[in-house]
Structures are given as C-alpha cells and as structure tokens.
Amino acid sequence: MSVTAAQGFTAHGVAAGLKSTGAPDVAVVVNQGPSSAASAVFTSNRCKANPVLWSEKAIQTGSAVAVAINSGGANCYTGAEGFATTHRTAETVAEMLDIGAIDVQVCSTGLIGLLNDREALLSGVRAAVEGQSRDGGHTAATAIMTTDSVAKEAVVQADGFTVGGMAKGAGMLAPALATMLVVITTDADVDSATVDAALRSATARTFDRLDSDGCQSTNDTVLLMASGASGTTPDAATFTDAVTAVCHDLAMQLLADAEGADHEIAIEVVNAATVDDALEVGRSVARSNLFKCAIFGKDPNWGRILASVGTTRATFDPADLDVALNDVWVCRNSGPGESPDSIDLEARAVSVTIDLKSGDQSGTIWTNDLTQAYVHENSAYSS
C-alpha cells in the first residue's frame, strides 16, 4: 500500500506511452488533508532537471497537495520547452483538483536530454488523477520504475500514526542524493517545520549514505507529505524515527536492486574523530572501483581498502589502521592480521569495518560491488 497506507492519501499509476514498452509510466499521489504540510530534498547536482527546478521553488511554501511523477524521460537538459512541460504538468493536476499549481510537486526519471511527449504525459496525468484511490499505492509505485526490477515500498505503523513510502532507483546511486525518486506520506498531524526537520534528518542518515556507483543524478527528489488525518501529533523524535525507518527500509531496497550488483556492502567506519571523518572514509572506499571489483571476485583484498582510506583527509595514523572483512580482522596496525582464508564472500551481504583509532564516532556507507553486468547494463542503456 505504501504511499496510501497513511490516512488521507490517494494515488494511481497509468501507462501514458512514455515508455516504449507500454509499461505504466505516470503516477500521482494526492493528499486529501486536512493538512498539507510538506518538505522535499533534492539532488545537490548543480545541473538539475526541469522538474527539480520547478519543485524546489514550489515547496518553499512548506506545503504540497499532490505530486505527479513520470518515468520514461528525465526532462533534464531539455531547456525552456522541457520546463514548460513540467509547468503544464503541475497546472493540469491543479486544474483537476482545484488547487494552485504551486501546490503540485513534479518528478521525472528516465533518459537525460530527451524531451518528453507533452501531450502523452498530460493525458497520462489526467488519467492518473481521475483514477486515484485509497488503494492505488502499489500501482503508483510500479509506474515510477525505470530499470528497477521490483517496486519499492515501505510502511511503518507508529503510535497513532502511519508513515509509508515508495521509491525508484537502480543506478546512478550516489549521495546527496542517490538517483532516486521517493514519496513518503504520513497521517501524523505535524507542521511544516517538523516535517522538514524530520525529512532532513532521515535522509542524511539513509539515502545520503548510499553510494552505489558514485554517480550523482540530476533528478533526485525525496518528498514527504503529511495529511494530519490521524489527528495524532507525535513528538518530534518519535516522528523522525518513523520517517527514518521508512527511509532506511527504502534505501536498503534500492541497494539490493542496484543495476548488475552481486553484493550489498556495508562499510562501517568506527572510532573516528568525527562522523564526517567516518563518512568521508566510507565514501572513499565505496568509490574505489578496484575494491568493488575485488568484492565481485570474492577476493578479500584489504590492501585496496587501505589505499582508499589513504586518499582522505580524516584523522588517523596511516601506520595504525585495522580493517575487518565480514568480521575477520585481516589488517591490524596497517599490516597483515588474521588470515583471510576463512572469509566467505559468496553471500550478497558483505561487511567492511575500518577502525581509525582516533575517536569515538562512527558511520556507515552502503555500496555495491562493480560487476561485468553493471558495465553491460550501463553501456547498453540508451541504445
């Protein structure tokens, strides 16, 4: 049910013909209120897609009543024509719901540099709004898929309120944000400031720590809309925890469905001087193609981990680092430690632990291995 699990939300997904396969490609999620508090975070890429340019302005009101999402075309680097398509999408939803265009968020995903067929898109938007229902969450989650192999949905039932969400994303997954579109809904009765703080806290600890392939998208959006329909106003910590749990669940689903990947790798950096140090070290390892190839090859090559750690500015003594693979401390004091012979890298889940011995902070970055299937999928994508 995902985005329609919380009270006060309707959704639907339809096939508008944007995808050459004829699969569903347009979704809407509508907040029936009584509240419409909302917040969104967007890609930090400076080359942003048209829907991001629109939505980041529109969300400044702290409110959103609906979101229209299309797959089958990112509407990115498409100039004024592309921006007009985004604007018409918002206007079309607004006219049908008798709200302002500024109350409508717009997201797009798919190939960059190609104009979407505007009439097909608007026709799909109209059909999606007409078909919206309380049980439309799954059809919406399906319509936003691109190379995803499965729809990604999550629900957390908290004390008196519900948080649900859907996500798409399978490649170009890098922090701030991963390539993803995420819509989260809640029936908690919370104001815009609470929604915003909870969303920023949750994404910083989940999606921002996902780095599948180091490539940052132009279209990333995570939207949180609150209907207030439950009548429950949780305290900020409880609300943030529930939103974070949904974000974490969706982030792990994105990781597990990353293009061509054979392994999900959690890189935990412990005893760092600061959380930022831990994350910088984790990201450097997550971006090492050599390390990622080694995991694909089931090779416990800890030297490639240390070589990546050495490229960072974090506080540590280069001669005194410990590294574990699947809890076997193969590197002690920057030299060989326990034998790697007992390490079994057959399972998809791999853990790397790096002890910086420089403080008491920690952080985890999640990544995937680099496989021949990833290269194949991403060398053939647009052809």
Next chain:
Amino acid sequence: MSVTAAQGFTAHGVAAGLKSTGAPDVAVVVNQGPSSAASAVFTSNRCKANPVLWSEKAIQTGSAVAVAINSGGANCYTGAEGFATTHRTAETVAEMLDIGAIDVQVCSTGLIGLLNDREALLSGVRAAVEGQSRDGGHTAATAIMTTDSVAKEAVVQADGFTVGGMAKGAGMLAPALATMLVVITTDADVDSATVDAALRSATARTFDRLDSDGCQSTNDTVLLMASGASGTTPDAATFTDAVTAVCHDLAMQLLADAEGADHEIAIEVVNAATVDDALEVGRSVARSNLFKCAIFGKDPNWGRILASVGTTRATFDPADLDVALNDVWVCRNSGPGESPDSIDLEARAVSVTIDLKSGDQSGTIWTNDLTQAYVHENSAYSS
C-alpha cells in the same frame, strides 16, 4: 634505450624469483655522473608503501646515484619488516657502488600487504648491479612491468642534451599520481633546484592529469636523475620542455595500456575561469562510471557528462554549457545540439570537449572507458 639513452647512465634488469612467473622483476639504474642532481615526486596517498617512506626522506638531499626497483610485490602495509627490506635494498646497492644508502632510491610494485622475500630480492639487486651496462635500459624497463602488456620507454633528444625515461603502470591510475613507477634520466648539467622545478612542472601537466580508474596508488614514484655528462646546461624552460615531453610520452603509453580499456579518452575543458576549474571538471567526468560505461558501449551519452559537471564547484552557468564528442557539439546551452548520429566511437581515441563559457583557461584530463575486461582483470588479480 630509454633510461640509458642519456650519457652517464647504466642499467640492468634480472629475474629474482619475486614473480611467480619467473619473469624479470628487479631493475637498477645507476648515475655514473659527474653530477648526481635528482628530484622525485611521490604518491599523495597518506597510506604510503615502505619504499616511498624511505625514498621521500632520502631524496631530500637533492641527489641520487642509483635507484633499485622491484616488481612482484609492493612492500606496502608490511610494517617494520617491510621497511627493513627496503633499507637493506638501499644498503646493498650502496655497498656495491661505494656510496651512501641515502644516495639510493627504492621503488616497489605489485600486490599490497605481502612481504617480499628479502633474500631473493637482495640477491636480485646484487645481480642487477653487477650486470649494469650502457645498453641495459630496455631490460630494466621490462623488469618493472606488472600487468603492463608492453614496456614503456621514451627519449627526447634536445639541443646538446638528452632526456630518456621508462615507466610501468596499467591500473590504479589516478592523479597525484597515477599508479606508476617512472625513472627519467638526463645528461644535462643542471642543479638540484632546476631538476626539481622541471620535474614538478612536468608531472603536474602530465601524470597528474591521468585518471584511468580513479584509484590512487600507495607506491607511485617519478624520479628524475641528472648526470651532467653532456656538459650542456640548457636554460630552465628548454630543460623543462624536454622533461615534460618525455613525461607526456610515457603518460600516453600508460593510458594506452590501461587494464582492460577499449578507449583512450581526452577530456578537454575550455573557457574555464581557472585551470583548477578545468581540471576539476575534467576529473569529475573521468570518474563517472556511467560515462565510462557509455563510451565502452559506443553510446554518445552527453547527459552523463553534464551530470558529472554538475557535481563540481567550478564556475559555470548550469543552463549554458556546451559539450562536444569527437568534435560534434551534441549539447548546446545545456540542451540537445547537433545530432549525435554522425559520431563514430569505434576508434580507441575519443575526445570530449566541455565549454564552460566562464573564462579563458583550459585543461585536459585523460582517462579510459570502463569495460567488462577491466572488471574481470581486477576481480581476479590476486587470486
């Protein structure tokens, strides 16, 4: 002839048994003088191999008489035992040549985290010093190879003096430095300060702009030794030009031999506000796995280029970027430009031009595509 092309240098390479294949794995290059001015630049990785820890101290004298290099083991993350092996290597050469150990540079390459067999190494060093000759350049260049498919050598004959060099490196090629060992020799009669300035200028414009796979090594060393044997003292600019020419030649040989690569890609960034901006933008594209996969797939996917440009802090207007692939301006003003249909990406050489329209500076980064062969080679390397 490479490192023995310039007057005053002898060299040799031998098989010491460090490589399981029995291929040559130990080389020496000796400066017979009369001068011994020298300089070296090393990896900026903070986790440095033992030979780098030794050599960066020893070169502070501004002088070097010999360099001993082994392949078959990087002597990195091998602790005090590993450092003692490096020190004994320098002492062994010094004893045979009746010089100080501090006059001997040491380089190692191969797998990280494994101790080299010290006795085998020292025995090889002794054999290499004994066999040194004026025509030993090529055997030395062969003995430093790891996954290189060819020995890499270059010579520039300048007005009254010669610069020659050899290099190894085929993976882990990233700036500052790429994974490489390079020895350059010259018979110009120049002092240490001139040698140092020329080397730093040359590497900043060549090896530092090579980014094959984004992975920075722990062992990189570029050493320049001057014998003064020609009796010619060129002006600084002429000398720097000759050293730069040799470095450029060797850098392009490294690029062409990168592990598994199908394409050599030159990313030129023009009309940048600063050279640093140009290089930052070029590096960001060179590190985009999605872009590199696209080139492997012969897909002129310029959207992935813009998405990488957008991750940088360089000065530009995100709505006004032009991008050319093989001189076809497929992106104008951050939107579709000329049709990419005429672009032929069959040839190994690919050019990307990015116009930032923000100044008059430019810079080029060289990289390779990301192939299934790269993944295969680097997932199977240590097994």
